[in-house]
Amino acid sequence: MAIKIHGSPFSGATLRVVAAAHEKEVDFEFVPVDLRSGVHKQYPFLALNPFGQVPAFEDGDFSLFESRAITKYIAFAYEGKGTALVGMELKPKVARGVWMEVEAHQFDPSASKLIWELVLKGMFGMQTDKAIVDENEAKLATVLDVYEARLGESKYLGGETFTLADLHHLPQLHMLMGTRVKKIFDERPHVSAWCKDILARPAWQKTVTLQEQAYQGIRSQEHIL
Ligand SMILES: N[C@@H](CCC(=O)N[C@@H](CS)C(=O)NCC(=O)O)C(=O)O
Numbered sequence: 001m002a003i004k005i006h007g008s009p010f011s012g013a014t015l016r017v018v019a020a021a022h023e024k025e026v027d028f029e030f031v032p033v034d035l036r037s038g039v040h041k042q043y044p045f046l047a048l049n050p051f052g053q054v055p056a057f058e059d060g061d062f063s064l065f066e067s068r069a070i071t072k073y074i075a076f077a078y079e080g081k082g083t084a085l086v087g088m089e090l091k092p093k094v095a096r097g098v099w100m101e102v103e104a105h106q107f108d109p110s111a112s113k114l115i116w117e118l119v120l121k122g123m124f125g126m127q128t129d130k131a132i133v134d135e136n137e138a139k140l141a142t143v144l145d146v147y148e149a150r151l152g153e154s155k156y157l158g159g160e161t162f163t164l165a166d167l168h169h170l171p172q173l174h175m176l177m178g179t180r181v182k183k184i185f186d187e188r189p190h191v192s193a194w195c196k197d198i199l200a201r202p203a204w205q206k207t208v209t210l211q212e213q214a215y216q217g218i219r220s221q222e223h224i225l
Pocket residue numbers: 010011012013014035052053054055065066067068
């Protein structure tokens with residue numbers, strides 16, 4: 001098997017890449033990186049990602065880092081397989097690119113802060129900062145107003161078909177749906193329908209099992225200890 005995805009099942013950026021591979025029906029080897037061990041801050045991992053972060057990716061002798069660049073590579077390299085996540089026609093391609101930028105620069109910053117405060121801090125026994133939650137919930141709501149208008153015009157962000165512009169949101173949406181912030185998605189009918197639709201995709205459901213298995217592994221270890 002030529003493709004290797006190095007990452008952690010608890011990393012949204014890793015799951016973004018795994019989701020793209022499943023959508024394209026591409027076989028890959030998942031190489032688990034234990035972030036607690038610090039192995040990602042040392043060689044040989046730093047040769048794959050000089051920033052010492054997951055994910056990293058290998059296709060034979062070609063390697064990449066940055067989850068959104070990796071999904072683009074998978075989508076183009078395996079164009080003939082699975083879901084068509086990208087198209088080559090100029091205007092739809094550029095429109096899709098706009099929404100990919102929006103995800104990275106408008107949606108993700110607030111979504112990531114909310115996930116840290118509402119999900120991850122609790123896992124590390126830390127206290128949620130309510131002021132940061134309120135500030136970022138308000139910022140994300142403003143972003144979702146723009147999404148609501150867009151999704152009133154087209155079924156998906158990049159047009160009438162599911163593309164990378166939608167896929168890139170999946171890890172953060174998945175995490176936020178289990179928090180109080182879910183309500184700002186539910187309050188917007190087009191956004192709410194879009195979330196339900198893309199989170200139910202078989203490729204995403206398959207991706208999530210990777211994380212569920214990892215949680216089960218941790219629970220059974222705790223039980224043994
Ligand atoms: N922009 C990067 C972000 C990568 C990233 O933040 N990875 C996190 C996990 S989601 C990580 O490796 N954290 C451990 C660390 O920074 O030491 C991407 O999309 O690949």
